[in-house]
Amino acid sequence: MRLPDGVQRRSFDGDEALATRGEPVYGEPTDGAWRRWNPRRSKLAAVLDRGVDTGLEGDETVLYLGAAAGTTVSHVADFAGPTYAVEFAARPARDLLEAAAPRPNLFPLLKDARRPDSYAHVVEPVDVVVQDVATRGQAQVALRNRQFLRDDGRLLLSVKARSEDVTADPAAVFDEVLAALTDGYEVLSTARLSPLHDDHLAVVARPD
Ligand code: SAM
16 A cells, blocks of 8 residues: 655664654654655554555645654654644643644644634634543544534544453454444445554545
């Protein structure tokens, strides 16, 4: 499967790994201007590494929900266009601001992704919503943010089963989340991310 423009497989100390071009953020290995994008630390990297068809070509406008300290979203901003990064916890958001400093296309928003009305005045229509909030109500967050997605856009969702219910069978949780998503999305593909990310399901969907 084709990688987005701006994402390459490169060798780091003899290991082939995904890489993007940009300022290092979290002490990751570099090779000239390229920085290693570790699939163990990033669900989106795991998805791309596995060859899932995300539809990403590079240069898209992105809304990223659950940006944390900026590990993954900084790589996204390296190959994408304008990238809006929503994170509601103040502590990781400080590191996110640092990751954004050398990236003029990365816009951190200290906001709650369950309340898109609070950032609707800032975010333009986007080609891609990436969601990794790891919190209860993951389908609802995706549905509430569907309003930003262009008709031909893509939702790239990472569902963490234990965030919905620590005791339930992950497969049952995934079924529930996928059923709830049909209120606004057509699911195109799914992939379990074990063993890199246990009990996580990657979902590619489009607005319905
Ligand atoms: N995506 C990040 C990465 O790969 O670098 C890791 C994200 S971490 C698994 C989940 C993040 O989602 C946490 O930083 C948490 O504070 C944030 N989060 C959870 N619920 C949220 C919400 N309703 N609005 C915004 N951020 C939220």
